[in-house]
Amino acid sequence: YKDTHLYFRGATNFRSHIQWLIKEHSLASAERVMLTGVSAGGIATFLWGEYIRSLLEKPKGFFMVVDSGIFLNEPS
Numbered sequence: 753y754k755d756t757h758l759y760f761r762g763a764t765n766f767r768s769h770i771q772w773l774i775k776e777h778s779l780a781s782a783e784r785v786m787l788t789g790v791s792a793g794g795i796a797t798f799l800w801g802e803y804i805r806s807l808l809e810k811p812k813g814f815f816m817v818v819d820s821g822i823f824l825n826e827p828s
Contacts, residue, residue: 770804784813794818 773779787804789797801816808814 766800770807774807780807780809782808783811784815785811786815786817788817788819790819794820794822 770779779785785804785808787797787801789795797816797818801814805811805814
């Protein structure tokens with residue numbers, strides 16, 4: 753911004769947080785997991801859902817609930 757380099761580390765932060773959930777709250781052994789997101793978080797649900805699902809050992813259910821996560825390129 754204004755001759756300053758910006759670094760975005762959202763993906764690194766997200767993976768770190770998921771690893772913390774696995775370690776501290778046994779996320780990997782959860783039987784049922786629901787991932788939700790609204791607006792831009794809905795897009796993140798689409799983008800990260802399969803990654804999180806791949807970390808689960810034997811899930812009986814994995815659900816992704818998206819609310820308003822698709823942005824159409826249409827004139828107002």
